[in-house]
Amino acid sequence: MKIPKISLFLFLIPSLALMLIFGVYPIIYNVFLSLKDVNLISYIRGTAQYIGFSNYREILGDPLFWKALSNTAIFTVISIVLQMVLGFLLALLFNREFPLKGLLQALVMIPWVMPIMVSGSFFRWFLSDNGFLNNFLLALNWIKEPVRWITTEKMAIYSLTAVNVWLGIPFNFILLYTGMQQIPEELYESSEIDGATGWQKVVYITLPMLKPVVIATFILGCILTFKVFDLVWIVTKGGPGGASHLLSTFSYSLAFDRFQFGKSAAVLVLMQIIVVLFIGFSNRMKWEER
């Protein structure tokens, strides 16, 4: 159907205006900020000067940036792999009819539904030096002294990654489970006639048939995980000593703790470049799929 230009324009203008002014413009604005010497005072007075690429040079010379970059990579890759594996196993459990299925499925969504401030605070307690996990393991005599899950430079990022795996289970589960529902039942039936065992069915039918869904879930998961901010900010604030910063929390603390908006914007531009490269790469992956 066709619609006159003027009506079309009227229907679209609210969403276009909102997204261009508060979504696209800020992204472009970031690029300019990253080339300027912006702090709060120079911004308000309008005296910020263009200083070329020196924000980028300083960022790339900052060990904290490289730490945050490698943390982001660790966090994203481990999260995605484990979330998808656990989500898939959970979907297999649900892939049949049984009593109370609806209720149990609704309960699985709880980690997704809980506000991040709530789950973040919980894990801050759960993983603290004298928190639940340590007290529990000590009582079982599995450890001799408390493990410093989130207070040592080495462990913090891995503990955060584990928490993020838990957070991501519902989302991965629901996408993979929905995908499994689309697989025609006859495939399983005929394989049974041929004498296939349970695991053979999973390996030779479920997984290959699920491949497009797995790829879509993977791409989406990478993009969503790459931008995680809240969890780390709430549980460790990037500490101890910046050891658990992700790129997102690193840039936020540059801006709001140190008021170095220019440098913060430089980190954001670099993040944006990574996302664009990734989307380009994932489109090719989808393309080859066809």
Place this chain on the structure above:
Amino acid sequence: MKKRAGWKWSALVAVVVALIVSPLYFIAIGGFMSTEEIFYKPPYLFPPEPTLQYYREAFFTLLPYIKNSFILSFGTLLLTLIVALPASFVVTKFEFSMKSSLSFLFAFVQMIPYTAVIIPLFLMFTKMKLINSHFGAVLALSVFLVPFAIIILRSYMASIPSGLIEAALIDGAGYFKIFTNIFLPLSAPGIASVSILVFLLAWGNFIVPLAFIKEESMRPISIGLYVFIGQYGVEWNKLMAGSMIYTIPPLIVALLAGRAIVAGLTAGAFKE
């Protein structure tokens, strides 16, 4: 026919699910205990001397924050629907030349990380006097929820027969009238599903109020819970009681409308 399994299977799944949702249980009982009991070794699995005192104190301390959370969530829901519905109408039902670039724009904005716009938006809002304003926070929240809503709405609206709209056009109805009188009522299930998701996401959002609302009396409960995380240590029992109070509205929504959440999420994920 799908394979059937009995209660034994339910029990197995229930154990796994209990493990996944156990944090909520420990938050709930933490609110009934003193801080010493919360850190007791070995940890309590039931509150030894349950008291309602901390829930009561947390509730009255948090009341103004809860009010702000409702203002922000419903404000965001309202703005998102007002903006997203007309757009999804034309995008779903009509052909026009820039349509694919428009879809790209929606997908692009949805993928922008919040953190990437929070700093430029903070500077823009400082100049526009939108810091410490609920309207500013609602704007910032809606930017990302609008493309999300449009993408989900499209998948629901695709099934509305175009013939109805064509017939109304022949009868001389205007586009706006068709939108309000034919299209919106038929989109009710999609609107319901999107409203639930948008409400949940706005209710749980942390970074927008963290960055844009510095005035204590304007803050929603996501940031308000920090009142229990003071300079002199954390009041864990009240923090847990408050966390539980904060979780109750989304929990009710999830248990009542789980199906709508699932349908909306999968529709949003597999589009484009």
